[in-house]
Amino acid sequence: MTTFGTVTVGLWAARTGRIGAHRAFMRGPYFGVLGVFLRVAAVPDLRIPQLAVHDLPALTLWVVAVLASAALAVYGASLLRGPGTAHRPAAEPPA
Numbered sequence: 001m002t003t004f005g006t007v008t009v010g011l012w013a014a015r016t017g018r019i020g021a022h023r024a025f026m027r028g029p030y031f032g033v034l035g036v037f038l039r040v041a042a043v044p045d046l047r048i049p050q051l052a053v054h055d056l057p058a059l060t061l062w063v064v065a066v067l068a069s070a071a072l073a074v075y076g077a078s079l080l081r082g083p084g085t086a087h088r089p090a091a092e093p094p095a
């Protein structure tokens with residue numbers, strides 16, 4: 001749940017012009033994904049590399065399901081936002 005929270009707050013910070021906060025909140029998920037990738041590459045006995053080698057149709061189905069659920073989440077979020085809600089530009093930096 002921590003990743004969902006930090007990514008959500010990081011995206012909100014970017015949309016509202018708080019770039020420093022955005023960078024701070026996005027570092028954790030970035031390094032987390034990088035660590036998971038390195039673990040999968042270093043330990044080929046894990047489930048996903050085994051699926052890729054031995055059961056490609058199941059891996060394909062799994063990836064399609066994950067992408068479809070992500071697309072539905074984005075679509076649902078756009079419906080919740082409603083029409084007429086424009087992006088608020090970032091405040092001008094002090095001169």
